[in-house]
Amino acid sequence: MSPTGSLSLDNPALKTPAFARLPSWTKEKLSPLAIKKIQDVYDWVEQECIPREQIMKAQLEGPGNRWKTPSLMHELREKAKDRGLFNLFLPNHFVESPGLTNLEYSCCAEIMGRVYWAAQTMNCHAPETGNIELLAKYCSEEQKKKWLQPLLDGTAASAYSMTEPDVASSDATQIGIRMRREGDEYVIDGRKLYGNCLWNKELGFYILMGCSAPDNEDRWKRHTMIIVPCATPGITQVRNLTIMGYDHAPEGHGEYVYENVRVPAENVILGEGRAFEIAQGRLGPGRIHHCMRLVGQCERAYELALIRCRDPAKKPRGRFIGEFDSNIERIAQMRLELDQARLVVLNAADVMDTLGNKAGKRAIAQSKILVxxxxxxxxxxxxxxxxxxxxxxxxxxxxxxxxxxxVRVADGPDAAHRHQVGREEMKTAEGFRQRHAEYLRRYRELAERYGEKVVSFDYGNLE
Ligand SMILES: Cc1cc2nc3c(=O)[nH]c(=O)nc-3n(C[C@H](O)[C@H](O)[C@H](O)COP(=O)(O)OP(=O)(O)OC[C@H]3O[C@@H](n4cnc5c(N)ncnc54)[C@H](O)[C@@H]3O)c2cc1C
Known part of the structure; x- marks a missing residue:
C-alpha cells in the first residue's frame, strides 16, 4: 500500500519513466488500459520516433519531396496503427473511441510532444483531431461513412477553414465568405486564410465555415459548416503561408480564393445556419491538444538545456554553464513553470472528464492562455x-x-480567451458586493455590542 493508501500507486507499471512526472492524483485515475497505452506511446516515441528525427528531415529535403508526405511517415503510421496507437485522442464517450479519457490522453499527448511529428504517426495531430471529433459528433451516419471513417483509418487527410484575411476571425460572427444555395448545391465565393496547403496532394477536404444567411436577424444563425472536397473547381491557392519563416511542409498553411465553388448540399454538417452549434461543440479537447503536447516539447527543450549545462567542451571561465548560480536559478525556475503548466493542462482535461466540456470552458481557456x-x-x-x-x-x-x-494565436488568440475569462469573472462581482455588505452590517452590529465606535472605511457603494 502506498503512503496515500492507494493500491493503484503501488502498481509496478507506474514506476517507469513514462509516469515519472505525473502527479499522484493523476496516476490514481488511470485505468489499466491507459497505463498500457501511456507506456506504449512512451516506447514508441523513444524507440521509433526520436532516433528517426534526422531521417524524416532528410526525406523532406530530397529533390521534389518538399510537399509530399515522406514515405517514413507512411511507414510509421502503418506500424503505429498495427500497435493500437491510432486515434487515442478521441474521448471514451464516442463509439469510435479507443477508450481513453481526456486525462489519460493528456499523459500520452505530453509524450508525443517530444517530437514535433510524433502525434501524426499516431493520427493524433491537428487539425485532424478537431475535425474527427467534429465529424463524429455532428455528422449523419451517411456522412460519417464517407468523410469520418477514412480519417479514422488514416487513409485521408482534412483541413479546417474558418479564418479569413478580411475580418477579425477570432469573432467568428464576422466570417464573411459567401455561401448561397442553388438547387442541390451551395455556391461559395470569397477568401480564406490558413487550413492546410493544397500542394500536398494527400489533402482530401476542408471543413469550411461560411456565411449562408447574412441578413438573418439572429447573428448566431447566419453561418453554416460544409465539407469542401479539395478537387472542387474554383478553389485557387494563392500561396503557402510561412510561420515565422518556416513553411511547415509537407502540410503547410494555404491562402485561398474561392470563385463559384459548387459543393453538394448533402455536404452540409448538421444543417444550414448551425455552424455556431458546431463551433460550441468544438470547444472541447481539441482546444488544448496543442497545450498537452507543448508540455512534452518543453521537457525535451529543458533536457537539451541541462545537457548543455554539463557539456565539458563549453566552460566559460573554466566552469560548467550549469555551475553559475544564475543558471542554477534559471533551471529551477524552468522546472517550476513546467510542472505548473502540466498541472494546468491535466486539470483542464480532468474537468472535461468529470463535469463536461461546457463546464470545462474556463479550465480550457486557462490552459490555452497560460501554457x-x-x-x-x-x-x-x-x-x-x-x-x-x-x-x-x-x-x-x-x-x-x-x-x-x-499556439498563442492558433485556435483563437490568448487575448480573446482572456476576454472570455475576464467577462465571466466580472459576473462574480455582484456576489462579492453582497458578501462585503454583509461583513459591514455584521461589523456595525458587533461594534454596538462591544460598545466600540464605528470607524468609517470604504468598500465603495454597497447599497
Ligand atoms: C500556425 C497557425 C495555424 C492556424 N491554423 C488554422 C487552421 O487550420 N484553420 C483556420 O481556420 N485558422 C487557422 N489559424 C488562424 C487562427 O485561428 C486565427 O489567426 C485566430 O483565430 C485569430 O484570428 P485573426 O487572425 O483574424 O485575428 P483577429 O481576430 O483579428 O485578432 C487579432 C488580435 O486582436 C486582438 N483581439 C482579438 N480579440 C480580442 C479580444 N476579445 N480582446 C482583446 N483583444 C482581442 C488580439 O491581440 C488578437 O491577437 C492558424 C493560425 C496559426 C498562427
Whole structure:
C-alpha cells in the first residue's frame, strides 16, 4: 500500500519513466488500459520516433519531396496503427473511441510532444483531431461513412477553414465568405486564410465555415459548416503561408480564393445556419491538444538545456554553464513553470472528464492562455543557455519556440480567451458586493455590542 493508501500507486507499471512526472492524483485515475497505452506511446516515441528525427528531415529535403508526405511517415503510421496507437485522442464517450479519457490522453499527448511529428504517426495531430471529433459528433451516419471513417483509418487527410484575411476571425460572427444555395448545391465565393496547403496532394477536404444567411436577424444563425472536397473547381491557392519563416511542409498553411465553388448540399454538417452549434461543440479537447503536447516539447527543450549545462567542451571561465548560480536559478525556475503548466493542462482535461466540456470552458481557456506563454518563456531560456547554436538548426529549439508562439494565436488568440475569462469573472462581482455588505452590517452590529465606535472605511457603494 502506498503512503496515500492507494493500491493503484503501488502498481509496478507506474514506476517507469513514462509516469515519472505525473502527479499522484493523476496516476490514481488511470485505468489499466491507459497505463498500457501511456507506456506504449512512451516506447514508441523513444524507440521509433526520436532516433528517426534526422531521417524524416532528410526525406523532406530530397529533390521534389518538399510537399509530399515522406514515405517514413507512411511507414510509421502503418506500424503505429498495427500497435493500437491510432486515434487515442478521441474521448471514451464516442463509439469510435479507443477508450481513453481526456486525462489519460493528456499523459500520452505530453509524450508525443517530444517530437514535433510524433502525434501524426499516431493520427493524433491537428487539425485532424478537431475535425474527427467534429465529424463524429455532428455528422449523419451517411456522412460519417464517407468523410469520418477514412480519417479514422488514416487513409485521408482534412483541413479546417474558418479564418479569413478580411475580418477579425477570432469573432467568428464576422466570417464573411459567401455561401448561397442553388438547387442541390451551395455556391461559395470569397477568401480564406490558413487550413492546410493544397500542394500536398494527400489533402482530401476542408471543413469550411461560411456565411449562408447574412441578413438573418439572429447573428448566431447566419453561418453554416460544409465539407469542401479539395478537387472542387474554383478553389485557387494563392500561396503557402510561412510561420515565422518556416513553411511547415509537407502540410503547410494555404491562402485561398474561392470563385463559384459548387459543393453538394448533402455536404452540409448538421444543417444550414448551425455552424455556431458546431463551433460550441468544438470547444472541447481539441482546444488544448496543442497545450498537452507543448508540455512534452518543453521537457525535451529543458533536457537539451541541462545537457548543455554539463557539456565539458563549453566552460566559460573554466566552469560548467550549469555551475553559475544564475543558471542554477534559471533551471529551477524552468522546472517550476513546467510542472505548473502540466498541472494546468491535466486539470483542464480532468474537468472535461468529470463535469463536461461546457463546464470545462474556463479550465480550457486557462490552459490555452497560460501554457503557450510559459512554453515560449521556457524555450527562450533554453535557447539562451545554448548560446549561438541554440538559435540555429543545430538544435530543434527555434522550431520548438515557433510552435509555442503560434499556439498563442492558433485556435483563437490568448487575448480573446482572456476576454472570455475576464467577462465571466466580472459576473462574480455582484456576489462579492453582497458578501462585503454583509461583513459591514455584521461589523456595525458587533461594534454596538462591544460598545466600540464605528470607524468609517470604504468598500465603495454597497447599497
Ligand atoms: C500556425 C497557425 C495555424 C492556424 N491554423 C488554422 C487552421 O487550420 N484553420 C483556420 O481556420 N485558422 C487557422 N489559424 C488562424 C487562427 O485561428 C486565427 O489567426 C485566430 O483565430 C485569430 O484570428 P485573426 O487572425 O483574424 O485575428 P483577429 O481576430 O483579428 O485578432 C487579432 C488580435 O486582436 C486582438 N483581439 C482579438 N480579440 C480580442 C479580444 N476579445 N480582446 C482583446 N483583444 C482581442 C488580439 O491581440 C488578437 O491577437 C492558424 C493560425 C496559426 C498562427
Amino acid at each position: 503557450p506563454r510559459m512554453a515560449t518563456r521556457i524555450i527562450d531560456e533554453c535557447m539562451q543557455l545554448y548560446g549561438g547554436q541554440g538559435l540555429t538548426q543545430h538544435t530543434p529549439l527555434p522550431e520548438m519556440w515557433t510552435y509555442a508562439r503560434f
